[in-house]
Amino acid sequence: MADRNKQELHSAAGIDRRGLLKCLTWAGTGVVWSLSGGVPRTIGLIGSAAAAATAPSELTFVQISDNHIGFHLPPNPDPTATLGEAIAKIKAMPAQPAFIVHTGDISHLSKPEQWDTAEQVIKGANKQVFYIPGEHDVADAGNGKAYLERFGKNTQGKGWYSFDMAGVHFMALINVFDFQPGFKSAGLAKLGDDQLEWLEKDVAGRSSSTPIVVLAHLPLWTIYEQWGWGTADAGQALGYLKRFGSVTVLNGHIHQIIQKVEGNVTFHTADSTAFPQPAPGTAPAPGPMKQVQAGDLRKYLGIRTVDYVRSKGAPALTDNSLAG
Amino acid sequence: MRYIDTVRPNRRWAGLTLGGLGLAGLLAAVIPAIGPNTAAAVAAAAHTATIQIDNFAFTPQNLTVTAGTVVMWKNADDSPHRIADVNGAYNSSALDTEDSYSHTFATPGVYKYICSIHPYMKGEITVKPAAAGS
Numbered sequence: 001m002a003d004r005n006k007q008e009l010h011s012a013a014g015i016d017r018r019g020l021l022k023c024l025t026w027a028g029t030g031v032v033w034s035l036s037g038g039v040p041r042t043i044g045l046i047g048s049a050a051a052a053a054t055a056p057s058e059l060t061f062v063q064i065s066d067n068h069i070g071f072h073l074p075p076n077p078d079p080t081a082t083l084g085e086a087i088a089k090i091k092a093m094p095a096q097p098a099f100i101v102h103t104g105d106i107s108h109l110s111k112p113e114q115w116d117t118a119e120q121v122i123k124g125a126n127k128q129v130f131y132i133p134g135e136h137d138v139a140d141a142g143n144g145k146a147y148l149e150r151f152g153k154n155t156q157g158k159g160w161y162s163f164d165m166a167g168v169h170f171m172a173l174i175n176v177f178d179f180q181p182g183f184k185s186a187g188l189a190k191l192g193d194d195q196l197e198w199l200e201k202d203v204a205g206r207s208s209s210t211p212i213v214v215l216a217h218l219p220l221w222t223i224y225e226q227w228g229w230g231t232a233d234a235g236q237a238l239g240y241l242k243r244f245g246s247v248t249v250l251n252g253h254i255h256q257i258i259q260k261v262e263g264n265v266t267f268h269t270a271d272s273t274a275f276p277q278p279a280p281g282t283a284p285a286p287g288p289m290k291q292v293q294a295g296d297l298r299k300y301l302g303i304r305t306v307d308y309v310r311s312k313g314a315p316a317l318t319d320n321s322l323a324g
Numbered sequence: 325m326r327y328i329d330t331v332r333p334n335r336r337w338a339g340l341t342l343g344g345l346g347l348a349g350l351l352a353a354v355i356p357a358i359g360p361n362t363a364a365a366v367a368a369a370a371h372t373a374t375i376q377i378d379n380f381a382f383t384p385q386n387l388t389v390t391a392g393t394v395v396m397w398k399n400a401d402d403s404p405h406r407i408a409d410v411n412g413a414y415n416s417s418a419l420d421t422e423d424s425y426s427h428t429f430a431t432p433g434v435y436k437y438i439c440s441i442h443p444y445m446k447g448e449i450t451v452k453p454a455a456a457g458s
Contacts, residue, residue, distance in 0.1 A: 228443055
C-alpha cells in the first residue's frame with residue numbers, strides 16, 4: 001500500500017497527545033512513535049517495511065479494537081457510525097485481508113443489543129473475526145457469563161484460544177477477568193495461573209522460527225500503572241515466548257497507539273474506533289477525551305493492517321486513521 | 325451474612341428509593357406516638373448513604389455506616405463503572421452515566437470494593453453495629 005511509503009519512525013508532529021508521550025520516563029529506545037497530523041498515520045516498523053511494500057504479502061490481516069457500542073457522550077455520540085467507517089475502510093483495501101482480529105471492548109456495557117449492533121456492522125466486511133473481550137464486555141452482573149456464552153465457544157478457560165494461519169501462530173489471551181485487587185497494587189490486570197499454564201503448553205512443541213501473534217485487550221507491558229494500564233504477570237507469559245524469533249503483541253484498551261520493542265518482541269496498542277483517551281498521565285483520569293472537536297475526532301480513530309512476508313519473519317504494521 | 329442486592333439497570337430504582345424515603349418520612353412523623361424502640365428500628369431500616377462516582381474516583385472513598393444501611397453508588401462520570409466487592413460478595417453490572425446500584429450492608433465489618441472495569445479505583449465501607457436498642 002502506498003501508505004507504507006510514508007512511514008515515520010519518529011513523529012515530527014508538534015505538541016499533540018502523542019508528542020507528549022516523549023516526555024514520559026518509560027519512553028526508552030525502541031519505542032516507535034506514530035505520526036499524528038490529520039493525515040493517515042503510518043508506522044512501518046520491525047524488519048524492513050520498505051521490502052514488504054514491494055513483495056507480495058503472505059498474510060495480511062486487520063486489527064480493530066474498542067468499538068464501545070453503546071457509548072453516547074462527547075466526543076462521539078455515535079460509535080456505531082465510526083465503526084461503520086472503519087469497516088468501510090477494510091472493504092476498500094486493495095489487498096483484502098484474510099481475516100479480522102478484534103482486541104476487545106466491542107460493547108460499552110456488555111449488553112446483548114450492543115454486541116448485536118457491533119456484529120451487524122462488522123459483518124459488512126465479510127471476513128472471519130477473531131474476538132477477545134475487553135473489560136467492558138465482561139461487565140454484566142454475571143461477571144462475563146454473557147460474553148462467554150456468546151463468543152466463547154471453542155475456547156479454553158475464560159475464553160482464551162489459539163489458532164494458526166499461513167504459518168503464523170495466533171494466541172488470543174484474556175486479561176480482563178483476573179485483576180489484582182486494587183488494594184495491594186495499582187490494580188493491574190492478570191492472565192492468571194491457569195492461562196499461563198495453558199500458554200506454556202500451547203507453545204511447547206513449536207519451532208522457534210514460528211512467527212507468533214499475541215492478542216490481548218490490556219497491554220502486556222506496564223504503560224502506566226496509576227491507570228492500571230498493564231498486566232501484572234505478563235512477564236511470565238513473555239518468558240515462554242522468548243525463544244521465538246518473532247513475537248508481535250497486539251493490544252487495545254488505551255485508545256491510542258503506543259509501541260515498544262524488546263528483543264524479538266514488539267508491542268503495539270491500537271486506536272479505538274469510538275473515542276480517544278489521554279496519553280498516560282496527561283489528564284486527571286483516563287476517561288474519553290471529550291474536548292476533541294467533532295471535526296478532529298476521526299484523526300484519533302483508526303484500524304491497523306498487519307502484513308507478513310515469510311522471508312522477513314516479523315510483520316509490517318500500518319495504522320490508518322479514519323480521517324484519511 | 326445476608327445481603328439484599330438491588331441492581332438497577334434503568335431508573336426504576338430511583339423511584340423505589342424515593343418511595344422508601346417517603347414512607348420513612350411518613351413513619352418518622354408518627355414515631356413519637358409509637359415509642360423510642362420502634363423509632364430507632366425504623367430509622368435504621370431506612371438509613372441510606374450515597375457514594376458518588378466521578379472522575380474515576382469514589383466520594384467518599386471511606387464511608388462508615390451502621391448495620392442495615394443501604395449504600396447507593398451513583399455514577400456521575402462519563403465513563404461506566406462497576407462496583408465489585410474484593411471478596412466477591414456482591415457486584416453490580418456496568419453502570420452507565422447516571423445509573424446507580426444499591427447494596428444493603430447488614431453485618432458489621434470492613435468491606436473493600438473496587439471498580440472492576442478500572443480496578444485502581446477503590447473504596448472502603450466500615451459497617452458498625454446498629455445503635456443499642458435497635
